[in-house]
Amino acid sequence: MIHILENIDKWKCEYKKCGAKCCTEGIQLTFEDIKRIKGLGYPIEDFLDFDETNHVFRIKGKDGKCFFIGKKLECTIRENEPLICRLLPFRIVEVSYSDExxxxxxxxxxxxxxxxxxxxxxxxxxxxxxxxxxxxxxLIRDIKKKGKKGVIEEI
Ligand code: SF4
Structure with a gap:
């Protein structure tokens, strides 16, 4: 179930004005995100990090920003950006993976x-x-079952 706690009517990404502040290091990736980005020709070891504390995959950082940020602060994988980036201008404040x-x-x-x-x-x-x-x-279930190495091997 998805709850949008405060609605916004209109929005445009003004990344040049804010210095792309949403494009931080450590953006969380799903399995499909990783596969899609790998399919663009990026070697997994270049962009993928495993967060040992939370057991999730994340995008590596580059100078404190997302690995995929360009010289003009643009997203260099815009058409293939991760699902989390597609939720902007919203950010996740709470997530739980119970039965529902x-x-x-x-x-x-x-x-x-x-x-x-x-x-x-x-x-x-x-x-x-x-x-x-x-x-x-x-992905969380697969990581528990096969470990991060097992999951990466399937990408
Ligand atoms: S993938 Fe693109 S939109 Fe998402 S944080 Fe990185 S640079 Fe920004």
Missing amino acids: PLMRLKPVVDCPGVGQGKKLDKKKIEADASKFLHENQK
Whole structure:
């Protein structure tokens, strides 16, 4: 179940104005995200990190930012960006993977793009959030069963 705690009507990503503040290191990836990015020709060891504390896969950092950020602060994998990035301008504030997975989303704080651009497609955001929850629930189970090495071998 997806809960959007504060709604936003219109939004445009103004990454140049905020210095791409959402594109931090450690963006969480699902199995499908990793496969898609690998399919672009990026070797896994270049961009993939395993978070030993939370047992999840994340994008490596580069100068304190996401590995995939370009020289002009643009996303260099825009068409193939991870599901988490598709939820912007919302961020996950709570997630749980019980029988019925649950995610709560809130808007990014102090985003200069709020109120700009096109009307937000809430249905699409909810669909991507739901996809993230289900893909990640499966990944968590697979990591428990096969370990990170076993999962990576299947990518
Ligand atoms: S994948 Fe792209 S949109 Fe997502 S954090 Fe990295 S640079 Fe930003």
